[in-house]
Amino acid sequence: MSDQTIVSLAALVALAGLMAYAVFGGADFGGGVWSLFATGPRKELQRRAVAEAMGPVWEVNHVWLIFVIVVLFTCFPRGFGALVTGLFVPLHLVLVGIILRGAAFVFRGYGPSPAASENARASGHYARWGTIFGIASVISPLLLGAAFGALTAGEIRVDPAGRVRSASPVPWLHVYPISCGLLALSTCAYLAAVFLVVETTGQLQEDFRRRAIFAGTATASLALFTLVAARMEAKWFFDQLTAPMVWPVIAAGMIAFAGSAVAVFARWNYAARWFAGAQTVLMLLGWGMAHRQYLIYPDIPLAAAAGPRETIVFLLISLVPGATLLIPALWLLFRTFKSPSARTMHS
Amino acid sequence: MLTAIPSLLGNSSLLPSRLQMAVTLAFHITFAAVGIGLPLLMVISERLYLRTGKVHYRSLAQKWSKATAVLFAIGAVSGTALSFELGLLWPRYMQITGAAVGHLFGLEGFAFFLEAIFLGLYIYGWDRLPPKGHFWCGVAIAFFGALSGWLVLGVNAWMQLPVGVQLDSAGNVTSVNPFAIFRTYAWFTMALHSTLACYIAVSFAVAAVYAAGYLKGRRDDYHRFAIRIAMTVGTVVALLQPISGDLIAKFVYRTQPAKFAAMEAHFETSRYAPAFIGGIPDVDSGTVRFAIPLPGVLSFLATGDPSSEIKGLNDIDRSLWPNVALVHVSFQIMVGLGVVLMILGIWFALATWRAGAGALDSQRLLRAIVLCGPAGFIALQAGWIVTECGRQPWVINGILKTAEGVTPYPHVWPVFIGFSALFVVLSITTIGLLRYLARSPVGSGKQE
Numbered sequence: 001m002s003d004q005t006i007v008s009l010a011a012l013v014a015l016a017g018l019m020a021y022a023v024f025g026g027a028d029f030g031g032g033v034w035s036l037f038a039t040g041p042r043k044e045l046q047r048r049a050v051a052e053a054m055g056p057v058w059e060v061n062h063v064w065l066i067f068v069i070v071v072l073f074t075c076f077p078r079g080f081g082a083l084v085t086g087l088f089v090p091l092h093l094v095l096v097g098i099i100l101r102g103a104a105f106v107f108r109g110y111g112p113s114p115a116a117s118e119n120a121r122a123s124g125h126y127a128r129w130g131t132i133f134g135i136a137s138v139i140s141p142l143l144l145g146a147a148f149g150a151l152t153a154g155e156i157r158v159d160p161a162g163r164v165r166s167a168s169p170v171p172w173l174h175v176y177p178i179s180c181g182l183l184a185l186s187t188c189a190y191l192a193a194v195f196l197v198v199e200t201t202g203q204l205q206e207d208f209r210r211r212a213i214f215a216g217t218a219t220a221s222l223a224l225f226t227l228v229a230a231r232m233e234a235k236w237f238f239d240q241l242t243a244p245m246v247w248p249v250i251a252a253g254m255i256a257f258a259g260s261a262v263a264v265f266a267r268w269n270y271a272a273r274w275f276a277g278a279q280t281v282l283m284l285l286g287w288g289m290a291h292r293q294y295l296i297y298p299d300i301p302l303a304a305a306a307g308p309r310e311t312i313v314f315l316l317i318s319l320v321p322g323a324t325l326l327i328p329a330l331w332l333l334f335r336t337f338k339s340p341s342a343r344t345m346h347s
Numbered sequence: 348m349l350t351a352i353p354s355l356l357g358n359s360s361l362l363p364s365r366l367q368m369a370v371t372l373a374f375h376i377t378f379a380a381v382g383i384g385l386p387l388l389m390v391i392s393e394r395l396y397l398r399t400g401k402v403h404y405r406s407l408a409q410k411w412s413k414a415t416a417v418l419f420a421i422g423a424v425s426g427t428a429l430s431f432e433l434g435l436l437w438p439r440y441m442q443i444t445g446a447a448v449g450h451l452f453g454l455e456g457f458a459f460f461l462e463a464i465f466l467g468l469y470i471y472g473w474d475r476l477p478p479k480g481h482f483w484c485g486v487a488i489a490f491f492g493a494l495s496g497w498l499v500l501g502v503n504a505w506m507q508l509p510v511g512v513q514l515d516s517a518g519n520v521t522s523v524n525p526f527a528i529f530r531t532y533a534w535f536t537m538a539l540h541s542t543l544a545c546y547i548a549v550s551f552a553v554a555a556v557y558a559a560g561y562l563k564g565r566r567d568d569y570h571r572f573a574i575r576i577a578m579t580v581g582t583v584v585a586l587l588q589p590i591s592g593d594l595i596a597k598f599v600y601r602t603q604p605a606k607f608a609a610m611e612a613h614f615e616t617s618r619y620a621p622a623f624i625g626g627i628p629d630v631d632s633g634t635v636r637f638a639i640p641l642p643g644v645l646s647f648l649a650t651g652d653p654s655s656e657i658k659g660l661n662d663i664d665r666s667l668w669p670n671v672a673l674v675h676v677s678f679q680i681m682v683g684l685g686v687v688l689m690i691l692g693i694w695f696a697l698a699t700w701r702a703g704a705g706a707l708d709s710q711r712l713l714r715a716i717v718l719c720g721p722a723g724f725i726a727l728q729a730g731w732i733v734t735e736c737g738r739q740p741w742v743i744n745g746i747l748k749t750a751e752g753v754t755p756y757p758h759v760w761p762v763f764i765g766f767s768a769l770f771v772v773l774s775i776t777t778i779g780l781l782r783y784l785a786r787s788p789v790g791s792g793k794q795e
Contacts, residue, residue: 055467055470055471056467056468056470056471056472057467059419059420059423059463059466059467060460060463060464060467062423062424062427062463063423063456063459063460063463065427066426066427066430066456066459067456067460069430069431069434070430070449070452070453070455070456071453073433073434073441073444073445073449073452074445074446074449074450074452074453075449077441077442077443077444077445077446077449077520078442078519080434080438080441080442080445081434081438081439081441081442082438083434084431084434084435084438085435085438085754085755085756088435088754088756091431091435092431092435092762095427095428095431095432096765096766096769098424098427098428099424099425099427099428099769099773100769101424102420102421102423102424103420103421103424103773103776103777105420106416106417106420106421107417107776107777107780110413110416110417110780110784111780111783112783129776163755164755307445307446307449307520307523308446308520308521308522308523310522310523310524310525311446311447311449311450311523311525314450314525314526315449315450315453318450318453318454318457322453322454322457325457325461326457326460326461326464329460329461329464329465330464332464332468333464333467333468336468336472336475336476337467337471337475
């Protein structure tokens with residue numbers, strides 16, 4: 001295989017990991033969002049539904065992020081350093097969000113809960129870590145999305161000597177990166193609401209259905225707004241998105257999104273789940289295809305960022321036994337906790 | 348308008364970056380050790396339940412699975428912090444390490460994935476999985492937890508003794524043999540030593556928790572068998588640990604003479620070199636104060652021959668010395684606490700052999716177990732300081748100095764302060780939560 005093919009394969013693996021993280025990890029962040037913004041008479045039930053849905057799987061969903069990071073620094077070591085140096089501040093804030101989100105989730109889940117004991121300290125602990133869990137779940141996807149925006153807008157520059165500069169003092173605080181962040185956040189919230197409709201029944205299900213419609217509307221509007229912002233602030237990326245190879249993928253993503261919207265309205269809950277997942281995957285595929293030449297636009301093309309061929313080949317080959325173990329284990333996990341039969345058995 | 352971030356040459360970020368790594372790793376290692384050690388105790392207890400049907404074994408396994416869930420989560424997020432920070436704070440280091448042994452992180456990723464999957468199945472699956480299947484999920488957690496630790500140690504071993512990598516004059520990796528690291532002896536000895544250390548740290552800490560409860564009058568089967576399981580595992584492993592320690596010491600002697608000499612505060616090259624018990628090295632005069640020397644022992648430990656000549660620090664370029672006092676004192680702490688735990692284990696074994704279950708009537712033994720609770724973790728941290736500080740001034744031995752690997756980003760101090768504060772809050776909350784879990788009656792809680 002040519003070096004070019006191997007580098008593309010490695011990038012595809014990173015992108016696949018990112019897709020999995022976006023769908024599964026994204027839904028967990030969205031769960032945190034709905035936990036923070038739980039309202040109405042079933043407020044506490046909504047929070048509990050989120051916690052129960054996330055409980056067995058969130059750790060696994062989180063590992064996808066580590067997987068992406070590992071593939072990046074193993075296969076693209078020359079670009080990874082520049083990438084994280086250029087995004088030093090937002091990535092550190094994301095990190096704080098990720099640490100607090102996970103820690104707060106277990107602190108709340110395993111600590112004294114108001115239901116078990118009536119004392120004020122217990123409910124203080126529960127409320128405090130619940131709030132931190134929610135806020136961290138908002139911050140992480142928001143800033144990760146903004147960091148992505150800054151990257152695609154070409155805000156990170158690397159000179160020939162390898163020094164990293166940013167094109168502006170706070171490269172992620174522009175209209176386009178911020179709209180990317182908001183889009184990421186609302187996509188997470190949409191995924192979570194659609195998934196939670198499947199996991200709940202009765203009035204609670206109606207609560208999440210309304211949330212799905214709200215977040216879906218927000219996602220659609222933000223997606224359009226982000227396209228306009230890209231046209232203004234990230235022209236090259238917009239041109240790539242509308243290129244002949246790429247726009248059909250984006251269009252397919254939009255169709256999947258429309259499909260999920262129809263399914264939500266029609267209460268085809270399982271179909272909505274699959275469509276919402278497919279939409280996220282297709283949109284990221286479109287992003288990846290538009291960005292395929294570069295790790296960091298415009299200074300670090302993928303090929304220049306790639307490390308030695310031997311290490312990449314090793315990693316790619318190790319995916320085969322890795323996936324052979326991983327896929328059945330994942331299947332077992334999701335079948336045990338997420339399949340229709342597991343649901344009826346549980347309730 | 349381009350705003351330049353200062354170039355690589357300025358290293359004002361070195362100290363805060365090193366401190367940041369030290370704090371994050373010290374924090375992470377504690378939780379990672381629990382993720383390796385506690386599942387072992389958990390599955391032993393569940394196995395005993397399946398065999399005997401005695402309910403206290405099941406209660407113990409459930410309690411330990413909850414503690415594992417909390418500590419694993421903190422370990423996972425601090426591990427994520429590390430995977431980011433290695434790149435954020437040490438971009439040059441990560442560029443070389445990623446190219447050379449990133450594939451080990453990749454394999455570790457799979458092991459960690461599987462550990463997380465089976466943990467989810469185990470913790471939430473008490474009522475959903477058949478008992479045998481549930482037990483095997485526990486075995487998978489223990490296995491993949493140990494395996495992921497083992498694989499990370501491969502990267503660390505490579506930093507001590509980099510193999511299979513060629514660099515050009517600009518410091519870019521030009522070619523790699525990804526299989527070379529699998530054939531190194533360094534990896535095996537380090538991974539063995541560290542894995543055993545995790546079992547020791549967790550076992551004695553768990554024994555201490557239940558011994559404290561026993562002292563307070565909770566003299567039931569639940570506490571008695573918790574102490575027995577933890578002390579048995581701890582004792583067996585503590586007695587095996589000197590073997591792996593000996594392997595690793597001989598290997599360090601052959602491959603990292605400066606580290607070896609610093610560990611032992613050995614300044615003058617000599618035959619019949621002494622090993623010291625205790626002592627504070629004075630780097631300027633090249634002497635060790637307040638130490639008990641054991642002549643010839645160092646030569647014997649390093650080579651098996653008490654008359655052999657051991658290279659001292661004075662024959663090594665001063666700029667390549669690690670922090671001798673820190674490394675020597677940490678080494679003494681590690682070895683000293685290891686010996687204390689071996690003695691405690693033998694004491695427990697003899698008492699149990701003589702008095703059976705009555706061994707726990709001895710207040711003195713129980714108090715000793717409680718007192719030694721943190722010893723394994725302190726030894727683990729001390730050993731880690733020996734390994735990593737003993738490697739200095741190199742971050743990748745012989746290839747990249749720590750000062751050359753650091754980020755050009757100038758404002759690391761606020762990051763360090765912020766993360767340290769965060770870890771303090773998380774540590775305090777975790778301890779409080781574990782105390783709550785220990786107090787709360789067995790069988791309550793949402794996962795059962």
